Amino acid sequence: MTWQPHITVATLVEDNGRFLMVEELKGGRAVLNQPAGHLDPHETLTEAAVRETLEETGWDVEATGIVGIYLYTAPSNGVTYQRVCFTAKALKHHPDYQLDEGIIRARWLTRDELMALRDSWRSELIIRCIDDYLAGQRHSLELIRPSL
Structure with a gap:
């Protein structure tokens, strides 16, 4: 068996x-997540974060920093994900933007509101990223080096 981690990005706005959150369908139920997704071929991690945020929320954002890099193995399927969590500034909302399939809506929620909805989290990474952000964990975008 070949083990391959999945490279993903998430955005904290x-x-x-x-915080800008995504309500989406996963396994037949509505769950909450940061705007997040997989890295596509030939794009940078930062480009992926900006793209995923638009596709899942209808918001144009500007990446401003990195909260952290997280390794997470999903208990539901045993898949390991490496998540790079970005911070971003909201620039413009496109209310008529056609959101990705499976996305119900974008929601703005406080940390307390998220805690009250814990049973709806897609993963524990949601609160871990937010708590790291609130604790002041911010790193320069220069942490990510472009390919040669």
Whole structure:
């Protein structure tokens, strides 16, 4: 068996204590996640984060930093994900943007509201990224080096 981690990105967009979240269908139920997804061929991690945020929320964002790099093995399927979590600034909302299949809607939620909805989290990475962000974990985008 070949073990292959999945490279993913997520974006934390904060506005006055509220975080841009995605409500999506996973396994037949509605779950909450940061805007997140897989790296596509020939794109940078930063480009992937900006693209995924638009596709899942209808928001144009500008990546401003990195909260952290996380390794997570999903208990539901045993798949290991390496997530690079970015911070970003909301630039413009496109309310009529056709969101990705499976996306129900974008929501702005406070940390307390998220804690009350814990049973709806897609994974524990949601709160870990937010708590790291709130603790001041911010790294320069220069942490990510372009390919040669």
